[in-house]
Amino acid sequence: MKDSHRTKLSRFYWAHNRMPSFSEMAGLFGFASKNAVSKVVNRLVEEGIVQKDKTGRLIPGASLKGLAIRGTVGASFPSPAEEELVDVITLDEYLIHNHEATFMLNVSGDSMIDAGIHPGDIVLLERGKTPKHGDIVVAQVDHAWTMKYYEKKGKQVRLVPANKAYPMIFPKEELTITGVVVGVVRRYV
Numbered sequence: 001m002k003d004s005h006r007t008k009l010s011r012f013y014w015a016h017n018r019m020p021s022f023s024e025m026a027g028l029f030g031f032a033s034k035n036a037v038s039k040v041v042n043r044l045v046e047e048g049i050v051q052k053d054k055t056g057r058l059i060p061g062a063s064l065k066g067l068a069i070r071g072t073v074g075a076s077f078p079s080p081a082e083e084e085l086v087d088v089i090t091l092d093e094y095l096i097h098n099h100e101a102t103f104m105l106n107v108s109g110d111s112m113i114d115a116g117i118h119p120g121d122i123v124l125l126e127r128g129k130t131p132k133h134g135d136i137v138v139a140q141v142d143h144a145w146t147m148k149y150y151e152k153k154g155k156q157v158r159l160v161p162a163n164k165a166y167p168m169i170f171p172k173e174e175l176t177i178t179g180v181v182v183g184v185v186r187r188y189v
Contacts, residue, residue: 005029005040006049010064019050019058065090095183101127102182105138112136112147115162121186123147125179136181141171147181 008028012020020028025037041058044050048061096102107121115136117123123138131137131150138147141159148159148169159169 005044006064009044009049013060013064019060062090062093091185095124095185097182098126098129101129103127103179104185107147111161111163111166113163115149117147117162117181117184118186121184123181124183124185126182127179129180129182131177131180138178138181140174140176140178141169142173142175145178150177150180 005028009020009025012024012028022034022037022041025041026032026034029037029040031037031040041050044061045052047063049064050058051061053059092099102124104122104124107117107123108119110119117136123136125138133150133152135150136147137150137159138145139150139159146159146169148161151158151160157171157175159171161168
């Protein structure tokens with residue numbers, strides 16, 4: 001498979017948020033016939049770059065939707081680094097283990113800032129996951145919603161902020177854990 005075919009297909013997908021038709025692929029790849037496109041599509045399917053859904057329509061495979069991991073960078077002392085293609089994954093593959101139970105919430109407030117969760121971030125939560133001591137949870141506590149560390153000692157549960165400006169919360173009437181935080185997304189641009 002020519003890398004340029006993959007690159008052109010990827011650019012089309014990200015520009016239009018859909019896969020191109022066979023006619024559009026013929027134009028992208030510079031082919032005169034749909035038969036030539038069909039051969040390329042079969043190779044793309046074999047390589048996992050594209051897939052076919054239940055109806056036979058082309059959908060992007062993980063390597064088409066994914067981003068390249070190009071190596072490792074140290075966050076301590078400067079060190080020589082070589083860029084190499086290590087893997088191609090989607091953010092969904094990296095962040096989500098249970099797709100049906102995972103949802104996202106926008107973060108407001110700074111009570112979890114020392115845990116690296118800032119206002120404007122997006123947290124990914126997994127519903128139905130039993131929280132462990134030290135997990136970050138979103139919970140309804142005494143008729144109000146919050147995100148805090150979940151701590152349990154014996155039968156006592158407390159919700160602990162990651163900012164010393166906020167008090168610990170000890171549920172008085174109710175505590176319903178909506179989800180356990182499994183990831184945080186932040187944009188810098």
